[in-house]
Amino acid sequence: MNISYFIFKKYIKSNRDSRFLNLISTIAISGIALGVATLIIALSVISGFEKTLTAKLTDIDSHIKIFSFKSNLPSVDNSLIKIDSICGNNLDYASPFLSNLALISFKNRKDGVTIKGIYNEGYKNKILENIIEGNLYLDSSNTLILGKTLANKLLIKVGDNVSLFALKNNQIPSLDNLPNIEKFKVTGIFESGIAEYDASIAFTNLISAQNLFSMPGEVNGIDIKLNDISKADSLANLLRKELTYPYFARSIFDLHKNIFTWISLQKKPIPIILGLIIVVAVFNIVGTLLLMVIERTNSIGILKSFGTKKKHIIQIFLLQGFYLAILGTIAGNILALALMEIQTKFNIIKVPSSIYFVTKVPFDLSFEIFLIVSLITIVLAILASLIPSIISSRINPVAALRFD
Numbered sequence: 001m002n003i004s005y006f007i008f009k010k011y012i013k014s015n016r017d018s019r020f021l022n023l024i025s026t027i028a029i030s031g032i033a034l035g036v037a038t039l040i041i042a043l044s045v046i047s048g049f050e051k052t053l054t055a056k057l058t059d060i061d062s063h064i065k066i067f068s069f070k071s072n073l074p075s076v077d078n079s080l081i082k083i084d085s086i087c088g089n090n091l092d093y094a095s096p097f098l099s100n101l102a103l104i105s106f107k108n109r110k111d112g113v114t115i116k117g118i119y120n121e122g123y124k125n126k127i128l129e130n131i132i133e134g135n136l137y138l139d140s141s142n143t144l145i146l147g148k149t150l151a152n153k154l155l156i157k158v159g160d161n162v163s164l165f166a167l168k169n170n171q172i173p174s175l176d177n178l179p180n181i182e183k184f185k186v187t188g189i190f191e192s193g194i195a196e197y198d199a200s201i202a203f204t205n206l207i208s209a210q211n212l213f214s215m216p217g218e219v220n221g222i223d224i225k226l227n228d229i230s231k232a233d234s235l236a237n238l239l240r241k242e243l244t245y246p247y248f249a250r251s252i253f254d255l256h257k258n259i260f261t262w263i264s265l266q267k268k269p270i271p272i273i274l275g276l277i278i279v280v281a282v283f284n285i286v287g288t289l290l291l292m293v294i295e296r297t298n299s300i301g302i303l304k305s306f307g308t309k310k311k312h313i314i315q316i317f318l319l320q321g322f323y324l325a326i327l328g329t330i331a332g333n334i335l336a337l338a339l340m341e342i343q344t345k346f347n348i349i350k351v352p353s354s355i356y357f358v359t360k361v362p363f364d365l366s367f368e369i370f371l372i373v374s375l376i377t378i379v380l381a382i383l384a385s386l387i388p389s390i391i392s393s394r395i396n397p398v399a400a401l402r403f404d
Contacts, residue, residue, distance in 0.1 A: 002315075003308070003312055004312045004315035004316050004319065024287075024288050024291055024292075025288060025324060027284065027288075028281075028284040028285055028287070028288040028324050028328070029324055029327045029328040029331060030328070030331075031280070031281035031284040031328070032278070032281045032282060032284065032285075032324070032325060032327075032328025032329060032331075032332060032377060032381070033328045033329075033331035033332040033335055034277075034281065034332070034335075035277040035278040035280070035281035035282075035332065035377070036278065036281075036328065036329055036331075036332025036333065036335075036336065036373055036374065036377050037332040037333075037335040037336040037339065038277055038336075039271070039275065039277065039278060039373050040332065040333065040336035040369055040370060040373050041336050041339060041340060041363075042270050042271075043270070043271065043369050043373070044336075044340060044363045044364050044365065044366065044369055045361060045362070045363060045364075046263070046266055046267050046270060047364035047366060047369065048361070048362030048363045048364040049263060049266070049358070049362055050263045050267075051362070051364055052358055052362040053194075053259060053263065053357055053358070054229065054252075056192055056193050056194055056357065056358075057194060057252055057256055057259075058126070058225070058229065058252065059126045059127070059129055059130055059192060060126070060127060060130065060190075060192045060194065060197050060201070061197075061223075061252060061255070062095075062123075062223035062224055062225050062252070063224055063225055063226045063229050063232045063251065063252050064223075064224040064226070064232055064235060064236050064239065064249055064250070064251050064252070065221055065222070065223060065224070065249065065250050065255065066079065066083070066221060066222035066224065066239065066243065066247055066248075066249050067220070067221050067247070067248055067249075067250070068220060068221070068246045068247060068248075069245065069246040069248065070246045071169065071220065072215065072218040072219065072220050073096070073218075073219050073220050073221060073222065073246075073247070074246070076096050076219055076222070079222060079243065079247065080094050080096075080222070082242060082243060083222065083224060083239065086235065086238050086239055086242055087224065087226065087235055089227070090226050090227055090228060090231055090235060091224070091225075091226060091227070092225040092226055092227050093120055093123070093224075093225050094222055094223070094224050094225075095118060095119070095120030095123045095222065095223045095224075095225075096119075096206070096219040096221070096222050096223075097116055097117060097118050097206065097219060097220075097221050097222070097223055098116070098117040098206060098209045098210055098213065098215060098218065098219045098220055098221075099114060099115065099116040099117070099209075099220060099221060100114070100115060100166065100167070100209075100213050100220070101113070101114055101115075101166075101167075102114075102115045102164045102165060102166040102212070102213075103164070103165040103166075104150075104154065104162055104163070104164055104165075104202070105162065105163040105164075105165065106154045106155070106156050106160060106162045106163070107155070109153075109154045109155065110154075111150065111153060111154060112200070113146075113150060113164075113200060113201070113202050114200055114201050114202070115164065115166070115202055115204060115209055115212065115213075116201060116202070116203050116204070116209070117203075117204050117205060117206040117207070117208060117209025117210060118138070118203060118204075118205065118206060118223075119205055119206040119207075120223075123223060123225070124136055124138065126225075127145070127190060127203060130190040130191055130192050131145070131188050131189070131190050132148060132189055132190065132191045133157075133158050133188060133189040134158035134159075134186070134187050134188035134189055135187060135188050136187075136188055137187040137188070138187070138203065138204060138205040139205065140205075141205070141207065141208050141211075142182060142183060142184045142185060142204070142208050143184065143185050143186075143187045143204060143205070143208070144162065144164075144184040144185065144186050144187065144202050144203070144204050145186070145187060145188040145189070145190055145202060145203040145204070146186055146188075146189055146190070146202050147189070147190060147191070147192070147197055147198035147199055147200070147201055147202070148189055148190065148191040148198050149195065149198040149199035150198065150199050150200065150201075150202070151186070151189045153199070156186055156189075157186070158186055158187065158188060158189060159185070159186065159187075160185075160186050161183050161184070161185050161186075162183070162184055162185075162186060163181060163182070163183055163184075164180075164181070164182050164183075164184055164212060165179045165180070165181055166179055166180045166182075166212045166213050167179055167180075167213070168180055168213065168214040169213060169214050169215050180212055180213070180214060182211070182212055184204065184208075190203075193357055193358055193359065194357055195357070206219070229252070232251040232252055232253060233251045233253055233254075235251075236249045236250060236251035236254070259357070275376075278373075278376070278377050278380065279380060281328070282325070282377065282380045282381045282384045283384055285321050285324050285325065285381050285384050285385055286384050286385070286387055286388055288324065289317050289320055289321055289385060289387075289388035289389070290387075290388045290391070292317070292320060292388070293317070293388050293391060293392045293395075296392075297395060301395065301396075304395070310393040310394075311393075313389070313392050313393040314386075314389040314390060314392070314393045315389075316389075316392075317385060317388055317389035317392050318382060318385050318386070318389050320385070321381055321382060321384065321385025321388075321389070322378070322381065322382055322385070324381065325377060325378045325381030325382065325385075326378065328377070328381075329374045329377050329378055332373075332374075332377070333370055333374060336370075337365075340363045340365065343361055343363070344360070344361075344363060347360055347361075349361055
């Protein structure tokens, strides 16, 4: 057995008999555990927000949108062929749509709404995941799916008939060009968790939207869903170059730049600030080991008088620091996991969805987060342990034996 490890084990046993060293060690381990748990929870929340918001946005919206500078999108079939060629295996589906503003009315209550006509089954399946009442029946003419916020505002329920007022082909209304007025039946209510959508968007089938806006056979955009959202920006740039006027493409990160910028700003300072918590906690090890050096000065003197090398003395206290770091890191991981499970199960901390877009605190229980935080903590702890370890190795054995 290595002599450093043998003496380290003896020190651990003797530390348990010393109330003073046991208390100091407990404080050091607790400090590391709290720092590790805090950093893991913070990074898990930030990552959880990003993944949850991205998933919510893409459930109702697409990864890339193709728009037109004109009121309609010409040569849709040719555009779909180009999109398929550019995106290749990254393409899940491309779905033309028609979207315009309208006025929705129900029992003398009115509000503005964006009517979006869709037909792609893949798109419908994504919306279906957010249906909370009714169903996604859009196959028949003049059926409508509303957001929960808009439905609650106008006191609309599934099965009610609403009136939609829409301009004809985006033309200015006049006595000779009155708006279209049509009845639609509400077949479902969805809740995406994104206030912008739940309060202002209604879905219908593409033909009904074309009839409502007097735009037969026309569309004004194409929704593109990819297999990998991380390629949205690069493919949007390619589409902008390949699709000439009047087309232009925007990725989900462009369309919702405010949300993703907010997430990015949150991610930048938190690891630095909370990383300092771990650094402070790790330096508790320095204080703890220095106290151990003082407590064991006589023992160090005896060891050196018997010819124990400096490197063995250093190894003993490095093992002490590693031991404290391992215990603190394991305790921090368990504490973080326990607190996140409690929050997930009981929802103790309430989140206002109107501000944060979610109803519960989202956690990303990623193995990578736990592993990275743990490794950084242990490495810092070992580096911090070098200071008292080197000091202990330089103690004069004669002075150490006289030390009381």
